[in-house]
Amino acid sequence: MAKISFAQKIKNLFSSHSKEDEEFFEDLADALIEGDIGARNAMELVDQLEAECKDGKIHGQEAILQKMKDVLSTYVKSVEFKPLENKVNVWMMLGVNGVGKTTTCAKIANSLVKSGYESVVLSASDTFRAAAIEQLCYHGEKIGVRVVNHQHGSDPSSVVFDAAESIKAHGGGLVIADTAGRLHNKENLVHELEKIDRICSQKADEGCYKKILVIDSTTGQNALRQAEVFNEAIGVDAIVMTKYDSTAKGGVAISIGKDLGIPVFYVCTGETYGDISLFDSEEYLNTFLGI
Structure with a gap:
């Protein structure tokens, strides 16, 4: 039905x-x-x-x-971040497993490269899930973006460190860091994220570090709870909504905006690299309300 x-x-x-x-x-x-x-x-x-x-x-x-x-x-806000030229920019991608975080990293990288910003490096900082490293390397190959990765089980923050050093050596660019999302062990996850957060803060130039949470827009109030956990742990600058289309309930963007004041950066509507667009709050509300 x-x-x-x-x-x-x-x-x-x-x-x-x-x-x-x-x-x-x-x-x-x-x-x-x-x-x-x-x-x-x-x-x-x-x-x-x-x-x-x-x-x-x-x-x-x-x-x-x-x-x-x-x-x-008043609650649903859009935001657009742009990497600053000749600076070390770091975008840490957050989110629980299964929301499409690794694919979203690739979609954002591909979108930036297509728009003319070529100095992008993907950092495989989800070293806990072996498939995540392979998956990101596969995407990097497909879209022509370099992936910095270490072996499975290594320190995630060291991968970000190396990726940022590499970008710095090339005169600036953007590191998009994929991270682990094991919410069932919240204490370990938070501890790990805090460490990566410290490295990202140190390596990125001033004003060039963003923390972006990926949520599955079909999971409703679960997505709000995830946003609360990540925001409480290290702060969240924006969200990306995956699996978003007009039939999705999608009201979680309103809840996250109202309760946490976090704006939306991108929405993803499908599986291919091109199925990503900047969030338009006007269009979102018109669709949501059927105006």
């Missing part, structure tokens, strides 16, 4: 209610929860929307959706 998008649920909501009364707003909150906004955020957002609609005498599907978009747009 095909999944009903949040936009379709909203459309159904308006057609099944003759007026925007208390029951309508309760059902709207339920729809937001199903759209991965989370219960607390859904209630807060709907309370705010209901109050603003009442004060402004706003009625009808078009006007209410526009007001809802205004409310949500």
Whole structure:
């Protein structure tokens, strides 16, 4: 059975209610929860929307959706990072196993190379999962980007160190570092990330270090919890949403923006290297709400 998008649920909501009364707003909150906004955020957002609609005498599907978009747009932000020329830039890619982190590293590298920024090196810093090193080397070969890697089980921070040194020796560029994501052993993961974080901070030039979290946009509130863990451990500058399309519930970008203030950098929509684009908050909200 095909999944009903949040936009379709909203459309159904308006057609099944003759007026925007208390029951309508309760059902709207339920729809937001199903759209991965989370219960607390859904209630807060709907309370705010209901109050603003009442004060402004706003009625009808078009006007209410526009007001809802205004409310949500304060939380959903886009961001674009660009590596600075002739500087050592480091982007540490974070995320749990299975979200498409290694492939996302390759997609970002490929996108930058295609746009004319050729000084990119991939750092295979997920040394825990043997397949991750092989996978990144495979991607590097396919897209023509050099991969710095050590043997399986070696110190992840030493791989970043070598990649950054290599970039520095070539007069600057960008290191995209793939890292491990073993959340079931949170203490070890945090300890490991803190060490890599220190090395990245030391090796990158001022203002050239970014921590980017990859989340699977179909996992909803799990993705929010992952963002909380990584943000608490070392801080997160932006997220990349994988497996994103208009049928995905996708509301987690709103939750992460509202609760943690983290903007979205890229969205990935498929398996190929070209299936990545900069996040457009306007387009996202229009799709989410069916405007």
